[in-house]
Amino acid sequence: MGFLKMQPINTFQAKAVALPIENIDTDQIIPARYLKVTDKNGLGEALFTDWRGEPDFVLNQPYAQGAGVLIAGHNFGCGSSREHAPWALQGFGFQAVISTYFADIFKGNALKNGLLPIVVDAPTLARLTEQCLANQTIDVSVDLENQQVHVAGETISFPIDAFSKHCLLHGVDQLGYIQAQETAIQAYEASHAARVNTVGA
Amino acid sequence: MAKTLFEKIWDAHVVQAADAESPATLYIDLHLVHEVTSPQAFTMLRERGLTVRRPAQTLATMDHSTPTTPRGADGIIPVTDAIARKQLDQLIKNCSDFGIPLYNLGTENQGIVHVIGPEQGYTQPGMTIVCGDSHTSTHGAFGALAFGIGTSEVGHVLATQCLLQQKPQTAEIRIDGTLRPGVTAKDIILAIIAKIGVGGGTGYVLEYTGSAIRALTMEERMTICNMSIEGGARAGLIAPDETTFAWLKDRPHTPKGEAWDAAVEYWRTLPSDEGATYDLQVVLNADELAPMITYGTNPGMGIPVTGNVPAPSDLADDSQRMALDKALNYMGLQPNQSLIGQKVDVVFLGSCTNSRISDLRAAAKVIEGKKVADGLRMLVVPGSQQVKRQAEAEGLDQIFRAAGAEWREAGCSMCIAMNGDQLQPGQYAVSTSNRNFEGRQGKGGRTFLASPLTAAATAINGHIVDVREIL
Numbered sequence: 001m002g003f004l005k006m007q008p009i010n011t012f013q014a015k016a017v018a019l020p021i022e023n024i025d026t027d028q029i030i031p032a033r034y035l036k037v038t039d040k041n042g043l044g045e046a047l048f049t050d051w052r053g054e055p056d057f058v059l060n061q062p063y064a065q066g067a068g069v070l071i072a073g074h075n076f077g078c079g080s081s082r083e084h085a086p087w088a089l090q091g092f093g094f095q096a097v098i099s100t101y102f103a104d105i106f107k108g109n110a111l112k113n114g115l116l117p118i119v120v121d122a123p124t125l126a127r128l129t130e131q132c133l134a135n136q137t138i139d140v141s142v143d144l145e146n147q148q149v150h151v152a153g154e155t156i157s158f159p160i161d162a163f164s165k166h167c168l169l170h171g172v173d174q175l176g177y178i179q180a181q182e183t184a185i186q187a188y189e190a191s192h193a194a195r196v197n198t199v200g201a
Numbered sequence: 202m203a204k205t206l207f208e209k210i211w212d213a214h215v216v217q218a219a220d221a222e223s224p225a226t227l228y229i230d231l232h233l234v235h236e237v238t239s240p241q242a243f244t245m246l247r248e249r250g251l252t253v254r255r256p257a258q259t260l261a262t263m264d265h266s267t268p269t270t271p272r273g274a275d276g277i278i279p280v281t282d283a284i285a286r287k288q289l290d291q292l293i294k295n296c297s298d299f300g301i302p303l304y305n306l307g308t309e310n311q312g313i314v315h316v317i318g319p320e321q322g323y324t325q326p327g328m329t330i331v332c333g334d335s336h337t338s339t340h341g342a343f344g345a346l347a348f349g350i351g352t353s354e355v356g357h358v359l360a361t362q363c364l365l366q367q368k369p370q371t372a373e374i375r376i377d378g379t380l381r382p383g384v385t386a387k388d389i390i391l392a393i394i395a396k397i398g399v400g401g402g403t404g405y406v407l408e409y410t411g412s413a414i415r416a417l418t419m420e421e422r423m424t425i426c427n428m429s430i431e432g433g434a435r436a437g438l439i440a441p442d443e444t445t446f447a448w449l450k451d452r453p454h455t456p457k458g459e460a461w462d463a464a465v466e467y468w469r470t471l472p473s474d475e476g477a478t479y480d481l482q483v484v485l486n487a488d489e490l491a492p493m494i495t496y497g498t499n500p501g502m503g504i505p506v507t508g509n510v511p512a513p514s515d516l517a518d519d520s521q522r523m524a525l526d527k528a529l530n531y532m533g534l535q536p537n538q539s540l541i542g543q544k545v546d547v548v549f550l551g552s553c554t555n556s557r558i559s560d561l562r563a564a565a566k567v568i569e570g571k572k573v574a575d576g577l578r579m580l581v582v583p584g585s586q587q588v589k590r591q592a593e594a595e596g597l598d599q600i601f602r603a604a605g606a607e608w609r610e611a612g613c614s615m616c617i618a619m620n621g622d623q624l625q626p627g628q629y630a631v632s633t634s635n636r637n638f639e640g641r642q643g644k645g646g647r648t649f650l651a652s653p654l655t656a657a658a659t660a661i662n663g664h665i666v667d668v669r670e671i672l
């Protein structure tokens with residue numbers, strides 16, 4: 001399996017589970033020992049693998065099976081640039097993660113793969129987490145076009161940059177988008193030939 | 202208008218400017234590649250029938266999944282892990298198919314990607330540099346805009362030499378004053394991250410300024426920029442100056458003769474202009490810094506080595522209290538305890554943060570004529586084959602070996618524990634690397650991040666000490 005061009009996403013409904021831990025890093029999402037793969041297969045099974053050794057861990061619970069949204073603690077995805085992190089989350093079945101903020105590289109990687117990082121403020125995150133923990137799961141409905149999440153009777157707006165939203169809604173292939181700028185790239189290379197480095201010389 | 206160093210580099214690399222709907226397209230001068238984050242990108246190229254646009258602006262090495270065990274009688278470093286072997290072979294094939302220069306395992310220039318780029322003079326001021334690795338921020342020490350990217354983006358750069366980028370904000374981290382003996386660049390960056398937190402730099406490029414930064418050597422500057430990502434920042438930058446030029450001159454891939462003079466002239470235009478503004482400023486005083494050590498499970502959980510571990514009960518915020526509680530539980534530490542005297546099983550001297558020749562020299566000086574404590578394992582892992590040769594020429598390997606430490610081949614080693622070098626569950630390590638996440642150095646392993654000096658002092662004492670007392 002290689003790089004599928006991204007499937008467009010707009011609205012989806014899913015069951016959410018809560019993992020209220022701050023600063024969940026990419027080494028927890030998928031430890032380095034699983035990075036020796038040369039494809040993307042099987043990473044979902046290794047998602048949070050060291051925590052899954054604990055019988056109490058949320059993803060081990062029967063109610064968590066089939067969950068599509070992860071309500072995490074503050075600051076999700078810090079650490080490594082490994083794109084294996086969103087691949088593993090998607091491999092398990094997650095389509096979105098909710099947190100107060102996301103590490104830059106993780107966020108970029110997630111958006112490129114159609115895993116939606118949903119940013120909410122701290123009180124909202126606390127409220128959603130509490131409701132989810134009280135009920136084990138809660139049903140979430142995501143509306144990307146309108147940048148809204150409907151959950152437990154409330155509607156929460158979330159931010160997303162215009163370009164990423166456009167790409168997700170239309171399944172735009174970002175590489176194709178850059179390739180379409182070939183003339184500009186050639187012009188840049190011609191005008192900067194003297195400065196561009198001696199690498200390889 | 203007065204511009205920052207970041208703005209100058211950014212502006213010089215815009216292929217297509219951002220507008221309300223789209224990010225900017227940025228030209229990439231140098232693309233570094235390694236075995237772990239590239240295979241799926243090459244697969245994508247093949248599926249789409251694409252070539253690598255600028256193989257001569259691309260350089261590959263192997264470092265993450267490579268063993269650091271000594272060479273066999275045949276001079277070859279044995280790879281016994283079949284999955285790792287497959288990944289390494291895949292890189293060899295990809296580089297050969299697409300015409301990319303590769304520093305193959307055990308060859309003379311192979312090493313950790315962020316050590317070899319500068320060492321060979323590929324890394325130069327004013328460049329844009331990317332790699333599928335978050336510690337690409339290291340190269341910012343030369344005044345290059347350098348940052349980590351994901352595998353999809355590795356594919357974008359291979360195919361087009363360009364990246365789509367949202368413009369980050371800028372922060373100035375100003376450190377004036379003079380470091381006290383026993384306090385190092387590693388302590389500066391650990392103190393910064395302890396101050397701003399692991400998410401504090403999210404969305405920013407950090408520029409380190411001030412007299413304490415200007416006084417640092419290039420290798421020390423690399424240690425600082427390396428860990429910018431641990432504060433959540435996209436990149437770290439230090440303005441190029443005479444120290445930078447002197448370090449780069451006559452490296453294999455820097456310009457020579459008149460081209461060198463022209464390059465230096467350009468590089469001198471790069472530092473931030475008088476009056477340039479940043480979106481955020483953080484100030485630290487170098488005189489007040491002590492050797493730092495981490496107690497928890499992210500790099501922001503750091504204290505002066507003579508300080509006490511914080512107590513969850515002192516924190517008002519629920520989620521912070523839970524996080525600290527969880528970290529102390531994992532680390533097997535008590536609130537308010539001192540780390541001085543904490544018994545340690547392993548000392549790891551290595552990683553792209555602290556595996557350069559100056560790091561090995563500093564540690565060797567502490568260890569010379571002494572023995573690694575009974576029952577403690579010390580691994581010394583040079584950052585590159587060149588660092589290894591230089592250290593051997595200076596007899597540093599003999600000092601480490603005589604003390605009872607392991608002298609190993611170049612690579613990431615126990616920084617990432619995917620190559621056979623790893624902690625056993627429950628073991629404590631003092632490590633000169635950059636991440637103390639749960640399981641980072643081996644499942645169940647417990648990491649204290651510190652400087653090479655603190656690591657060396659710990660190795661001979663068997664427990665954590667304040668290195669200032671033995672200098």
Ligand code: SF4
Binds near residue numbers: 264336552612616635
């Ligand atoms: S030494 Fe560690 S941090 Fe540096 S590139 Fe290797 S694995 Fe990453």
